Amino acid sequence: MSDVYVVGADLIRFGRYPDRTPAQLGAEAALLALDDAGLTVRDLDIVYASSTFNAASMIGQQILKQIGQTGIPCVNVSNACASGATAFREAFVAIKSGLYDVALAVGAEKNPKGLLGGPIGDGPSPEGLFGSGTTPAMFAEAGMIHAGKYGTTMEQFAQVAVKNHHHSTMNSKAMYQRETPLEEVLASEMIATPLTKLMCSANVDGAAAAILVSEKKARELGLSRAVRVRGSALASDPYEPRNPVLLDADSVTRLAVSKAYEMAGVGPNDLDLVELHDCFATAEILHYENLGLCGDGEAGALIDSGATALGGRIPVNVSGGLLSKGHPIGATGIANIVEIVMHLRGEAGARQVQGARLGLAHVLGFSSVAGVAGVHILEKA
Amino acid sequence: MAETGEPSIEGFRCADCGAIMIDQPMACRACTSRTPPQAFRVGERGRIVTWSTVLRSFPGVKTPFVSAIVDLDDGLTLKGTVRGVDPESLGVGLPVSLVFDDAGGARAPDGAPYVGFHFVKAGAAE
Numbered sequence A: 001m002s003d004v005y006v007v008g009a010d011l012i013r014f015g016r017y018p019d020r021t022p023a024q025l026g027a028e029a030a031l032l033a034l035d036d037a038g039l040t041v042r043d044l045d046i047v048y049a050s051s052t053f054n055a056a057s058m059i060g061q062q063i064l065k066q067i068g069q070t071g072i073p074c075v076n077v078s079n080a081c082a083s084g085a086t087a088f089r090e091a092f093v094a095i096k097s098g099l100y101d102v103a104l105a106v107g108a109e110k111n112p113k114g115l116l117g118g119p120i121g122d123g124p125s126p127e128g129l130f131g132s133g134t135t136p137a138m139f140a141e142a143g144m145i146h147a148g149k150y151g152t153t154m155e156q157f158a159q160v161a162v163k164n165h166h167h168s169t170m171n172s173k174a175m176y177q178r179e180t181p182l183e184e185v186l187a188s189e190m191i192a193t194p195l196t197k198l199m200c201s202a203n204v205d206g207a208a209a210a211i212l213v214s215e216k217k218a219r220e221l222g223l224s225r226a227v228r229v230r231g232s233a234l235a236s237d238p239y240e241p242r243n244p245v246l247l248d249a250d251s252v253t254r255l256a257v258s259k260a261y262e263m264a265g266v267g268p269n270d271l272d273l274v275e276l277h278d279c280f281a282t283a284e285i286l287h288y289e290n291l292g293l294c295g296d297g298e299a300g301a302l303i304d305s306g307a308t309a310l311g312g313r314i315p316v317n318v319s320g321g322l323l324s325k326g327h328p329i330g331a332t333g334i335a336n337i338v339e340i341v342m343h344l345r346g347e348a349g350a351r352q353v354q355g356a357r358l359g360l361a362h363v364l365g366f367s368s369v370a371g372v373a374g375v376h377i378l379e380k381a
Numbered sequence B: 001m002a003e004t005g006e007p008s009i010e011g012f013r014c015a016d017c018g019a020i021m022i023d024q025p026m027a028c029r030a031c032t033s034r035t036p037p038q039a040f041r042v043g044e045r046g047r048i049v050t051w052s053t054v055l056r057s058f059p060g061v062k063t064p065f066v067s068a069i070v071d072l073d074d075g076l077t078l079k080g081t082v083r084g085v086d087p088e089s090l091g092v093g094l095p096v097s098l099v100f101d102d103a104g105g106a107r108a109p110d111g112a113p114y115v116g117f118h119f120v121k122a123g124a125a126e
C-alpha cells in the first residue's frame, strides 16, 4: 500500500471566541489548511470532524455549510481528548485504503468554562463525599503515585509548566505567551496537591486542521513541503485492576505508542521532537516514561537535565503544550500534529527544532469510566 | 450497597481468571469469560495508594478535602474522602478503615436516606 502524506496543516490562535460558533472556528482552520496545501474545498473527497462537545450536532457538515456544501461524506468524531487524533487517524485510514485521495481532518471546540466534568446522574453529588472526580485531582493523584515510587518532587512537576510556558512565548498562536518562573508556578493557586493553577492546562476555544492525501496526489502537488505519516495508533484502556477508580494514563498510552513505533519501524531514540498530552504538569512527567523518552523512574531527572526543552536532546511541547498554548479538547489532537508538521518543514520560526526529521504527537482522553490514547509518528518527506 | 440493614460494599470477581472489578459487566473485562464476575463482600480495611488535597472543586463543593485511592485488603480499589487526618501525615501504604456514613445527609426524592462512606486512619475513633 502507498503512503499517506500531510500537505496542509494550520490552526487558529487559541483563546476565547465568545462571538463565534465552533463551526466558524473549524471553518477558519479548514480554510487555513486548504490554503496551506494550495487546494480548495472542491478538491476534498471526505471530511473527518472532531469535537468532544459538538460532534452530535454534526459539526463537520456545519463547517461545510461555512466553506462550501459540495456533498462529500463527512464523519463526526467524539472521543474525549483524543477526538482530534481519532479524526486524523480515520482520515489516514480512509486514504490508506485507496478509496480517497484527499481528506480533511478538522477539530474545533468551544470548551465549557471552569472545571470540566461534574456530577452526572441522580442522587447526591459524589464530589467531596467520595473523593474527587475533578480532572486536576485525578492527575494529581496519578502524579503522587510517581512521587511516591520514584521521589519525583513538586519542583520537578512545576518545571514542566515553567518550560512549556517559556516555549509558548515563541508561539504567536498560543493562548498564553508569558514566562512563568518557578517561584510563580509554585506560588499560584493550589488546585489539588501537587498541582497549582499554572500546572493545569489552559481552558480555551480553538480549531486546527490537516489535509491528508494519497501518495499519487502528493507527487502531483510536489513533495517539497510534504510530511509522511509513518505511524498511526489508537488504543482503548486495557483491563487494569484499579481501572477506572484510579485514572490510568500509563497502560493505554504505552499500548498506543508501542503500536505506533512498530508500524513506523522506529523507536524513541529516533525522534527529534514530541508533542505530548500535558493536560497537567504531572501528566508530562508520566508520559516521558510512557513514550520511552527515558527509563521508568527517570522522568524527574529528564526534566531537570533540560533535555526536553527547546535546544535539548528531545524537545517536548515546544508549541507551549496544553498548559500554555491551550487545550480546546476536540481540536487538541490535530493541533499537536500541526506543530510537528511545521517543524518537519522547517517553518516553526523562533521555536524551530533544528534539523527535525521525525516527530511524535500523543494525546490521552478519558471520561470517568474509560480511557483512550492516540499516537502519530510523522516524517519529513 | 444495601439501602437497609447493615451496609456493606460489594466487589465482583471473575471465577475464571480471578480479576476483580467495581461493577458487574456482562463478561469478564480481563479474560473475556462469558461467565459474569460474581459479587463478593469486601471488608473494611485497606491501604492508601495515592491521594491529593483538593482545594478547588466544582462550584458549591466545600473544600479543602482529601481525596484518596485505597486498595482494600480483599482486592477491590475504591476512591473516597479521607477524614480527620493531617494531609502531611498521609503516605503510600498507610492503613485506613472504611466508615459508612449518611452521604452528607442527602435524601432521595422519596425522602429515603442514602448510605455513603469515607476513610479514616486505621485505629482512629470515628
Ligand SMILES: [Zn+2]
Binding pocket: B014, B015, B016, B017, B018, B019, B028, B029, B030, B031, B032, B033
Ligand atoms: Zn476473567
